[in-house]
Amino acid sequence: MQPGRAYSPPYDIIQRLARPVCWTSCSARGRPVQMALGGLVRRQWIAFALVLFVTLGVGVVFKRSAPLYQSTGTIVFSLPRSMQTAASPIGSDNLIVTADVVATAVSGPQGARQVRAAGGTGGYQFGLVNFYDQEYPNYAQPIASLQAFSYQPAVAQQTFIATLRVVQERLRQQQVDAGALPRAFITASLTGGSPQPIPQSGYPKRTYIGLLFLGIVAAYLLAATLDRHPSWGARLRVLTRRRRLA
Numbered sequence: 001m002q003p004g005r006a007y008s009p010p011y012d013i014i015q016r017l018a019r020p021v022c023w024t025s026c027s028a029r030g031r032p033v034q035m036a037l038g039g040l041v042r043r044q045w046i047a048f049a050l051v052l053f054v055t056l057g058v059g060v061v062f063k064r065s066a067p068l069y070q071s072t073g074t075i076v077f078s079l080p081r082s083m084q085t086a087a088s089p090i091g092s093d094n095l096i097v098t099a100d101v102v103a104t105a106v107s108g109p110q111g112a113r114q115v116r117a118a119g120g121t122g123g124y125q126f127g128l129v130n131f132y133d134q135e136y137p138n139y140a141q142p143i144a145s146l147q148a149f150s151y152q153p154a155v156a157q158q159t160f161i162a163t164l165r166v167v168q169e170r171l172r173q174q175q176v177d178a179g180a181l182p183r184a185f186i187t188a189s190l191t192g193g194s195p196q197p198i199p200q201s202g203y204p205k206r207t208y209i210g211l212l213f214l215g216i217v218a219a220y221l222l223a224a225t226l227d228r229h230p231s232w233g234a235r236l237r238v239l240t241r242r243r244r245l246a
Contacts, residue, residue, distance in 0.1 A: 044223035051222060055215030062207060068200045070149040071160035073193030074129070075167065077102075077142035077186055095142035096128070098186055102171050103127045103144055111166060120162030122150030146193075153197040160195045164188075 077099040105111050106126050115124060125147045132138035146167070148160035171188050 044226050047223040047226055048219045051215055051219035055211060055218075059208060059211055062211070066151045068149055068151055069153040069156040069197035070147060070200050071156050071193070071195050071197045073146045073160065073164070073190050073195070075126075075144040075146055075164070075188050076191045077144070077171075077188050079186060080183065083184060092142065095186065096139055098171070098174070099142045099144055099188075100128055100139070102167060102174065102188070105170055105174075106163065106167055111170070114166045114170075115159070115163050118162035118165055120148065120159035120166075122148055122152075122155040122159035124148040124159050124163045126163060126167065144188075146190075148195075149200075150197075153199075156197040157195050160197075164190060164195075 077095050079095070103126055106115070125145075127144060128139045129141065129143045129145050130137045131140050144167075146160065146163060148156050148163060150156040150159060168188050171186060175185050
């Protein structure tokens with residue numbers, strides 16, 4: 001605060017923010033030491049080169065990594081056409097309950113073993129379609145979603161087919177155990193989607209931009225830290241020279 005001027009918190013905050021920034025260290029008199037980014041790069045070029053090398057390596061790994069393949073389908077639980085009348089005692093609510101029971105069984109440990117036994121070695125997800133959100137779920141229709149995924153397209157397709165087969169067999173066995181007549185069996189049919197796997201590319205541009213940003217931040221923080229501790233930087237340079245000589 002200047003002499004003869006009343007204390008004003010907002011004014012003092014603005015004055016402090018307007019002062020030159022002390023990037024790494026301050027002199028004994030309290031004066032900030034101006035440090036250009038170019039000077040920091042020249043002094044700690046090994047740190048920048050190291051972070052750049054690691055960032056490029058991670059980018060190459062992302063580029064060469066195999067995409068995730070996914071097969072997606074919509075399963076509808078429905079009655080036989082002969083029973084799809086207003087007088088039918090089996091309503092939409094019963095279909096939803098039946099679909100939920102089957103989905104819970106197939107998604108459990110026993111269902112996973114059955115999928116593996118049927119030839120599905122990839123990952124899968126099966127559950128009723130939520131027509132609202134996770135906080136207030138709304139399962140208004142006997143419709144389920146089936147997803148199978150793997151880094152190998154053939155495995156994703158085979159897992160989808162195996163899971164669908166387990167769903168249908170589980171549904172049939174459940175109705176047999178309940179004593180239902182075969183002509184009144186509820187069926188689970190694939191009405192949307194396809195077992196054909198589709199690669200999930202994601203957002204590669206956003207991934208590379210984010211990786212570049214993290215690399216720049218990491219390089220600056222490492223260089224600034226080494227600049228604050230010259231002994232660390234000296235050890236890093238000695239280690240680099242030894243590796244060169246070796």
